[in-house]
Amino acid sequence: MASGQEHPVVRVMNLSKSFEDKSVLRDVSLEILPAETMVIMGGSGCGKSTLLRHMIGSLYPDSGHVELLGQNINDLAEEQLNELRLKFGILFQSGALFNSMTVGENVALPLREHTDLDEQTIQIMVKIKLEQVGLRESIDVMPAELSGGMKKRAGLARAIALDPEIMFYDEPSAGLDPVTTAEIDQLITDLAKKLGVTTVVVTHEMASAFRIADRMAILDQGHLVKVAPKAEFEALRSSAATGDQAMDTIRQFLRGESQGPLTARRSSTGYEDDILSVV
Amino acid sequence: MNEQKRQASVLQLIGRKFLNGLSSFGGTVILLGSTIRWSWRALWQRRKRKGHSALATQIVRFGVRSLGIVCLVQAFLGIILALQMAPALSPWGQQDKIANIIGVAGFRMLGPIFTAVVLSGFAGASIAAELGSMVVAEEIEALEAHALNPIRFLVVPRVVATFAMLLALTVIADLMISLGGYLTSLVVLGPRVSAMYWQRMQDQLRLRDFVSGLVMAGVFGLLISLIACHQGLRVRGGAEGVGRATTNTVVYSIVGIIAAACVFTAIFYVFGF
Ligand SMILES: Nc1ncnc2c1ncn2[C@@H]1O[C@H](COP(=O)(O)OP(=O)(O)OP(=O)(O)O)[C@@H](O)[C@H]1O
Ligand SMILES: [Mg+2]
Numbered sequence: 001m002a003s004g005q006e007h008p009v010v011r012v013m014n015l016s017k018s019f020e021d022k023s024v025l026r027d028v029s030l031e032i033l034p035a036e037t038m039v040i041m042g043g044s045g046c047g048k049s050t051l052l053r054h055m056i057g058s059l060y061p062d063s064g065h066v067e068l069l070g071q072n073i074n075d076l077a078e079e080q081l082n083e084l085r086l087k088f089g090i091l092f093q094s095g096a097l098f099n100s101m102t103v104g105e106n107v108a109l110p111l112r113e114h115t116d117l118d119e120q121t122i123q124i125m126v127k128i129k130l131e132q133v134g135l136r137e138s139i140d141v142m143p144a145e146l147s148g149g150m151k152k153r154a155g156l157a158r159a160i161a162l163d164p165e166i167m168f169y170d171e172p173s174a175g176l177d178p179v180t181t182a183e184i185d186q187l188i189t190d191l192a193k194k195l196g197v198t199t200v201v202v203t204h205e206m207a208s209a210f211r212i213a214d215r216m217a218i219l220d221q222g223h224l225v226k227v228a229p230k231a232e233f234e235a236l237r238s239s240a241a242t243g244d245q246a247m248d249t250i251r252q253f254l255r256g257e258s259q260g261p262l263t264a265r266r267s268s269t270g271y272e273d274d275i276l277s278v279v
Numbered sequence: 280m281n282e283q284k285r286q287a288s289v290l291q292l293i294g295r296k297f298l299n300g301l302s303s304f305g306g307t308v309i310l311l312g313s314t315i316r317w318s319w320r321a322l323w324q325r326r327k328r329k330g331h332s333a334l335a336t337q338i339v340r341f342g343v344r345s346l347g348i349v350c351l352v353q354a355f356l357g358i359i360l361a362l363q364m365a366p367a368l369s370p371w372g373q374q375d376k377i378a379n380i381i382g383v384a385g386f387r388m389l390g391p392i393f394t395a396v397v398l399s400g401f402a403g404a405s406i407a408a409e410l411g412s413m414v415v416a417e418e419i420e421a422l423e424a425h426a427l428n429p430i431r432f433l434v435v436p437r438v439v440a441t442f443a444m445l446l447a448l449t450v451i452a453d454l455m456i457s458l459g460g461y462l463t464s465l466v467v468l469g470p471r472v473s474a475m476y477w478q479r480m481q482d483q484l485r486l487r488d489f490v491s492g493l494v495m496a497g498v499f500g501l502l503i504s505l506i507a508c509h510q511g512l513r514v515r516g517g518a519e520g521v522g523r524a525t526t527n528t529v530v531y532s533i534v535g536i537i538a539a540a541c542v543f544t545a546i547f548y549v550f551g552f
Contacts, residue, residue, distance in 0.1 A: 053420075056424050058420050058423055058424060078428075082426035082428075083426070085423075085424060085425065085426040086426055090421075090424050092417045092420070092421060093417075094416060094417055096416060096417035096418055096420065096421035097418075097421075098413075098418055098421070098422075099412075099413075099416065099418065109425070109427075110425050113425070113426075113427055114425075114426065155421075158425075
């Protein structure tokens, strides 16, 4: 797949971002190729969602830029960006359904606003999309009455309503039961492999990540520490510790162990001073 | 040392409050600009089925809910005015002039101002809370990601609805305040006053009294809805932020309403309107 000549669909160039004084992303560069599934992993609060928000143009970088389908989205006027937005879908971490509309209306909204389809066709499309995520019975339910997992699936149905070329997923399976997780993973893979949708997934569910990824990237303290094909991460996960700090950190993360450089880093700084300063 | 520090932090606080107020003001003005632009575009757009139903929903929601309170408040105002003015006028045997006073004060000022104050509690606070929770729930971001502009989609219908509602409610308010005054004169002040009431009011009131009140009401409507939308959309940091936005909306709206009333009254006075 990585033929080297294909133009990347998503290209993040030297992206940096701080909120107030807190630096969240530092010089992040990443390329995602057509029809590829890229999984971005990292600990809680390491900036995964922030990176995703830059990719969809909802946050503006302090430096660096993002290209989608060959266009620098940070240079585009609102109208051009909106045209580009019709070509990608995003599943937000919380589902982000419009709470004042039913599930069906949520899915219908992009179709109503951006296509000339008549109401009957729209209703059929809505049912097809909801069936794909297993929510057809919930078409007339308000989002507030859905469980967290159902919200996410409804959000997914809305995201794919316009048959996007690129899909972004922010933790599609966090908080779901194993079977639903597997179903969502299957759906993501189907969209990617059968329809050739370029896919970016942010997750920290290891099993799910290894199931869907072509390549993986690990984000740690605002840096991308490793971007490689899945096989390399599989090998790293099953190999023994080498003493190489960076690799051991990634290994600890992949295995989900409580002992290792990741946790050592967290607890090593100034604990005694901190305690004593209270007295 | 400590004293100095305290002074510095008080200054800082004042400075921060001032900058905050300034940025709210600036942000609201900018929002006014984009709202006008998007309303203009919506006027000339052919596909607008969605916009219409959104607008109708908004109008019904704010209008119906605040109607009762507006009537009540205005009737009370009419009663208060009548009872307060009557003793002041009676030494000159001019008690029947309360109708003139209620007419001018009600149509030009109390009608629009108090209706706007009621609506800033009903519509303003609920708009701010609603948009604020939408920000917190990532709904605004989702709208943008679906290439739907939140100003066109959320702000325009709310501003238009509040504007229209305030005009309609002000007409009703004018009626209610006059009625309140009339009932008071009927029950308390005696037949000499009540018999002349409507005649006196007719003599006094000109079309411009009514129109200037409506102009103010329109301005208040824009003010309340824009402040509410701006405060709602700039919410950061969860439920606490939403609470702050609603409080700010009501406070800023009331200050804005009174200030705008003062400015417009001065303008009307200068131009003899
Ligand atoms: N709008 C914002 N303003 C200020 N700080 C922010 C903002 N958005 C994110 N942050 C901070 O940036 C950091 C990264 O946040 P982000 O949501 O990207 O993390 P994440 O990797 O997605 O975490 P999680 O796995 O828990 O979803 C956090 O420390 C967060 O506090
Ligand atoms: Mg996140």
